[in-house]
Amino acid sequence: MSLSFDLLGTDGAARAGTLRTAHGEVPTPVFMPVGTAGTVKAMTADAVRATGARMVLGNTYHLMLRPGAERVGHLGGLHAMMDWHGPILTDSGGFQIMSLSKLRDMDADGVTFRSHVDGSKHRLTPERSVAIQHLLDADVTMCLDECTPFPATEAQAASSMRMSMRWAARCREAFVPRPGYGLFGIVQGSTFPELRAESVAALTAIGFEGYAIGGLAVGEGQEAMFSTLDCTAPLLPADKPRYLMGVGTPADIIGAVARGVDMFDCVIPTRSGRTARAYTSRGVLNMRNARHAEDLSALDPDCDCPACTRHSRAYFHHLFRAEEMLGPMLLTWHNIRYYQRLTARLREAILAGRFAAEAAAIAARWTAGQAAEPAPALPAAATPEPAR
Numbered sequence: 410m411s412l413s414f415d416l417l418g419t420d421g422a423a424r425a426g427t428l429r430t431a432h433g434e435v436p437t438p439v440f441m442p443v444g445t446a447g448t449v450k451a452m453t454a455d456a457v458r459a460t461g462a463r464m465v466l467g468n469t470y471h472l473m474l475r476p477g478a479e480r481v482g483h484l485g486g487l488h489a490m491m492d493w494h495g496p497i498l499t500d501s502g503g504f505q506i507m508s509l510s511k512l513r514d515m516d517a518d519g520v521t522f523r524s525h526v527d528g529s530k531h532r533l534t535p536e537r538s539v540a541i542q543h544l545l546d547a548d549v550t551m552c553l554d555e556c557t558p559f560p561a562t563e564a565q566a567a568s569s570m571r572m573s574m575r576w577a578a579r580c581r582e583a584f585v586p587r588p589g590y591g592l593f594g595i596v597q598g599s600t601f602p603e604l605r606a607e608s609v610a611a612l613t614a615i616g617f618e619g620y621a622i623g624g625l626a627v628g629e630g631q632e633a634m635f636s637t638l639d640c641t642a643p644l645l646p647a648d649k650p651r652y653l654m655g656v657g658t659p660a661d662i663i664g665a666v667a668r669g670v671d672m673f674d675c676v677i678p679t680r681s682g683r684t685a686r687a688y689t690s691r692g693v694l695n696m697r698n699a700r701h702a703e704d705l706s707a708l709d710p711d712c713d714c715p716a717c718t719r720h721s722r723a724y725f726h727h728l729f730r731a732e733e734m735l736g737p738m739l740l741t742w743h744n745i746r747y748y749q750r751l752t753a754r755l756r757e758a759i760l761a762g763r764f765a766a767e768a769a770a771i772a773a774r775w776t777a778g779q780a781a782e783p784a785p786a787l788p789a790a791a792t793p794e795p796a797r
Contacts, residue, residue, distance in 0.1 A: 412548065412591030412618045414650045414671075420764040422642065422669040425756045428464075428650055430496040430548040431589025432488065435463045437650065437671040438755050440662065440748040441498060443679060446471045447481070447491045450679050451734075451741040454492040460714070460742060461749035464496040464548075466674045469541050470505035473531070474524050478541040486546030498549035498674070499542045501595075502533055504556045504623075504655070515555065517572065535579040539592075543585060551621065552580040554595045559627045566599035573597045574611040581615050591618025593652060599624055600633050602640040609644040619650040622670070626655045635664050642669040659688060659751055659775075663768050666755050678748050682741030685729040689747065690771075691778020694722070696740065701726040708743055712750070716743035 414437075416426045428435040442449045442457055445468045449457050457465065467487050472478060484490045487497055506513055510522035519534030538553035554573035557566050577594050584592040594612035598604030612620060622641055625634045638653070645651050652672035653665050662673055678688060685696040689709035694701070704722040712718075716725070716739040728736030751771075758767035 410588050411586055412589055414619065414648065416648060418760045420759045420762050421667065423666050423755070423759045423764045424651075424669055424671055425759040426650070426671060428496070428672075429589070430464075430591075431587070432494060432496045432548055433463065435496055436753075436756055438662075438666050438752045438759075439464060439672050440752045441466045441672065441674040442745050442748075443674055443676050444491065444493070444497075445676075446475070447487060449741075449745070451683060451738045452679075452745070456742055457493070457745065458495075460746040461753065462495075462745060464498060465493055467491075467497055467499045467545060467547065468502065468505065469499055469538055469545070469551075470502035470509070470533075472499075472545060473502065473533075473541050474526055474529075478544040482544035482546075486544070488546055496548040497546070498593075498652075498672075499545055499547035499551060500654070501538045501542070501551040501553040503538075503554045506533065507556045507558065517575070519553075520555075535576040536583040539580050539583040548590055549619065550580075550584060550590070550592045552577045552592065552594050552617075554597060554623060556627065557597055557599050557624045559599065559624075559629050561599050563599075563601050563604070566597075566601055566604055570597040570599075570604050570608050574608060577612060577617075578615055581617070593617055593619040593621045593650075595621045595623040595654070596641055596645075597624045600629055600637050602637075605637060605641045606644060609641065613646060617649070619652060619672075620645050621652040621654050623654045625653065626657055626661075626675075631661060631664070634661070635668065638665060638668040638670065645669075659748070660772070662748075662751065663755065663771065666752075666759075667764070667768065673752075678744035679741050682744045683737040685725075685736070685740065686744075687725070687740055688744050689778070690774055692775045693779070696722065696725040696729050696736070698726075708740075709747070712743065712746060714743045714746040716740060 513522040
């Protein structure tokens with residue numbers, strides 16, 4: 410039996426379920442920490458597990474360049490190499506080819522590009538992308554697609570989307586079914602509702618174990634992202650998981666869950682952890698701000714992670730001012746834990762039939778807490794992420 414999904418409850422469009430994979434079960438909504446190159450930056454696998462994370466993301470583009478997919482396969486796959494024995498989803502490489510690679514040349518068969526690492530030349534086709542993800546031993550393989558740049562004309566978006574749909578059919582043919590593994594198709598079409606509907610129709614006709622919504626969080630802004638979700642998510646099969654790629658802030662996640670999305674990944678919590686930004690139940694804190702220099706309070710009194718239960722804001726201010734590596738390590742731990750607590754709280758609210766009230770309560774605490782913090786508030790819009 411391939412990867413499966415059980416929908417356990419709904420509250421409006423918001424959904425709670427269980428994703429069943431070869432390497433374990435995942436309660437949804439779920440946030441997947443990003444382990445682009447076989448590691449969640451600044452975290453050991455034990456630390457990631459301690460945050461409550463059940464599933465992580467790896468990346469085809471980065472791992473095919475170094476250490477190489479065949480080498481990862483020889484080392485026992487990504488699970489063994491990175492000591493992560495839970496489920497892994499791997500991005501197909503399409504986003505990184507768009508955002509990172511040099512001198513890319515795309516045609517109907519695939520894409521030729523030069524590595525951003527050393528300039529070496531590589532070729533990626535739908536079949537090769539699926540084969541690489543097989544070598545990585547990904548529980549969830551993603552179809553190779555073109556992440557349509559934003560802004561794009563309707564004609565440009567249509568051409569890009571239709572090529573991705575042709576590639577999706579080739580990925581389906583190349584994928585080797587095994588118990589607990591699955592292939593996700595990726596809906597494209599930029600912010601054009603008719604193109605999104607055409608993409609959904611093409612993918613559901615092929616048939617996948619799950620469906621991702623791609624081509625968002627590339628600069629279109631939160632309002633446009635939510636509008637695109639409003640016209641896309643209801644068209645997707647209710648009995649399959651829905652994954653919004655590369656999103657986002659806590660506000661983005663709550664808004665997307667409200668629109669029927671189950672799965673998320675983003676570099677924001679780890680990147681913010683390395684740049685002194687703490688996501689808390691009272692908003693975002695900038696630990697470099699002088700106001701924290703003698704503050705003995707916890708980062709977030711509601712949080713149970715080591716950063717909050719063992720250290721003060723003053724200590725984090727010192728660590729970042731002194732450029733000590735412990736600061737990014739602990740703050741990354743905290744941010745991932747915050748995201749796990751957030752999605753768990755949303756799941757409980759959905760199952761209890763109080764999602765809207767819970768979302769409003771979370772937002773009210775952000776607003777009240779952020780008023781006292783001079784750092785920038787929660788970003789109001791999804792922002793481009795140059796590297797996942």
